[in-house]
Amino acid sequence: MHYMVDPGLYALGNPDDQAPVLVTANYKMSFDRLREAIPGRNAWILVLDTKGINVWCAAGKGTFGTEELVRRVAASGLTQVVTHRELILPQLSGPGVAAHEVRKRSGFTVIYGPIRSTDLPAFWDAGFKATAVMRRKTFTMRERTVLVPVELVGTLKWSLVILPLFFLAGGLGGDAGFWAGMLQNGLFAVIAMLSAVVAGAVLTPMLLPWLPGRAFSLKGFVMGLITSALLVTLWTRGFSEPGYPTRMMAWLFIIPVVSAYLAMNFTGASTYTSLSGVRKEMKWAVPFQIAGGVAGVCLWLSSLLIT
Amino acid sequence: MERFVYLKDVVTLALDPEKCIGCGMCLVVCPHGVLRMNNGHARIVNRDLCMECGACSRNCPTEAVTVEAGVGCAAAVINTALGRDGSSCCCVIEPDKDSGGGGLKTSQSARSGCC
Structure with a gap:
């Protein structure tokens, strides 16, 4: 139970209505790795209820999925918080989230970010574009x-x-x-x-x-x-x-x-x-x-x- | 960097070029570079690298890419065969139900490289 973060919308730094929205699981390590990867930046973090399970596993199980994402976007009142309509998701949430469904049902466009949170600064600085290397799951x-x-x-x-x-x-x-x-x-x-x-x-x-x-x-x-x-x-x-x-x-x-x-x-x-x-x-x-x-x-x- | 390839010619991944509209979402979500763009359509180029995670088919707006998604985990297969909860393996587990298993840490740190 101590591995969980409460689901919902969090502010990192001093985000305004233009700041990007990063989505993650409510497994504490997922949340912490995301925060620690982008020190000094302003962003919104939307934490989904994945029962304390990390992104990839939760996506495979469906808890990090379209349903929960659409529900959490609505529950957090995100449309009043930001003026843009984009969500940045970890690539490994792909097995659970159907980007086109999310767009249809919430109005938000899903942008898949890098697999590793450590690639986030480079991804961010490139205008939210991931390189081919960032998209590959390794097993070092x-x-x-x-x-x-x-x-x-x-x-x-x-x-x-x-x-x-x-x-x-x-x-x-x-x-x-x-x-x-x-x-x-x-x-x-x-x-x-x-x-x-x-x-x-x-x-x-x-x-x-x-x-x-x-x-x-x-x-x-x-x-x-x-x-x-x-x-x-x-x-x-x-x-x-x-x-x-x-x-x-x-x-x-x-x-x-x-x-x-x-x-x-x-x-x-x-x-x-x-x-x-x-x-x-x-x-x-x-x-x-x-x-x-x-x-x-x-x-x-x-x-x-x-x- | 080592490149891992699992068994040959075994995955259920399929692509219907007739249905493909060339949006490229399958390329984006695939963690193993299985697909590539070719003349405005996606194509399977590294079939044996596919791990059947299902991200491509889930994100395909026209159902052009299909795969029988699942977790490639021997313990889950054994548990299912023995009539136990097949999901009580690896990472796919409910922490609350984890009484007889390997413990909370075990269940969550498998595939932990993905957070």
């Missing part, structure tokens, strides 16, 4: 990296459920006794699962353009394969145990498919995947991940029985 290393914590939080819940199960099974299996087995097999399971999470939710997003393939699952699978190969090569503890080769084989299955699954889920955070594409990818990727996961877990469990 920096933009991908800030999403990593979000992905990690998403996996936390599952890790808390799955990791204790590995500890428990590790203790019950093998002939080293409960506590020793738990330490021996469970500890490595934790390390292996964490490396799968790092591969799929940290390394794949960051190294996205350099990983092979177009499907996210494939990129994540390759990253997981590399990670599991490294882990199995470097981990020599318990090498002489009878279940060791089977156990390592299990992780060569589990780590890549977990990584592939997590990478697949990163499609939701990316800025260029289509729903049709994601559906197509999932048609082969999900069965593949399930098969690999089941095979890996069976191998791991059977490795505990080998004495």
Whole structure:
């Protein structure tokens, strides 16, 4: 709730009836970024009620849409505040706003501004014209990296459920006794699962353009394969145990498919995947991940029985 | 700068040149430069760059551009398949309803580069 701004008309600086009207969402960060992008300028800011959600997402959902814009223009009495009839909208509100409908219903012409608020001064100074570069949505290393914590939080819940199960099974299996087995097999399971999470939710997003393939699952699978190969090569503890080769084989299955699954889920955070594409990818990727996961877990469990 | 291309020949984007009046709004709103003007009409030039956000069709006054708009998000597809609320993924989520999900911050910071 603290991420919301009250919808309505705000004055930035000392705007007069000629000042431009900039429209944004009532997600606090959207509002703040807009304000901070144009210091020292006079403008009206019309904040729409998007339920505290940012521009692009709200536009996709329809809350940053034609209806709300027309309603908010009327409710704010904008026609009495400014003499011109132009609204400047962020380009990424396009999926929700039909410019020609807004004009028909409110009398205001929609001008789509740049995607990034930091381009606003240049856009403004050019007479409210955006360059081609301003109109392109990027997905830079920096933009991908800030999403990593979000992905990690998403996996936390599952890790808390799955990791204790590995500890428990590790203790019950093998002939080293409960506590020793738990330490021996469970500890490595934790390390292996964490490396799968790092591969799929940290390394794949960051190294996205350099990983092979177009499907996210494939990129994540390759990253997981590399990670599991490294882990199995470097981990020599318990090498002489009878279940060791089977156990390592299990992780060569589990780590890549977990990584592939997590990478697949990163499609939701990316800025260029289509729903049709994601559906197509999932048609082969999900069965593949399930098969690999089941095979890996069976191998791991059977490795505990080998004495 | 890296240029990302997702899967080949999969998007539902279509353009009817008969209906196009050449206003250029689809070019303006497209975040990936999928369309270009050609002899006073819009044309699809980078089809595989389309992410089906639906901005072009929404802003087309003559319904010349059409696309089955949606969010390319695997978690949403899974949730829909499992009979859960398909919108409870990524950014498209109501903060009030967010009890079982990944938390408020998760839901809002995905695609946060767009504010």
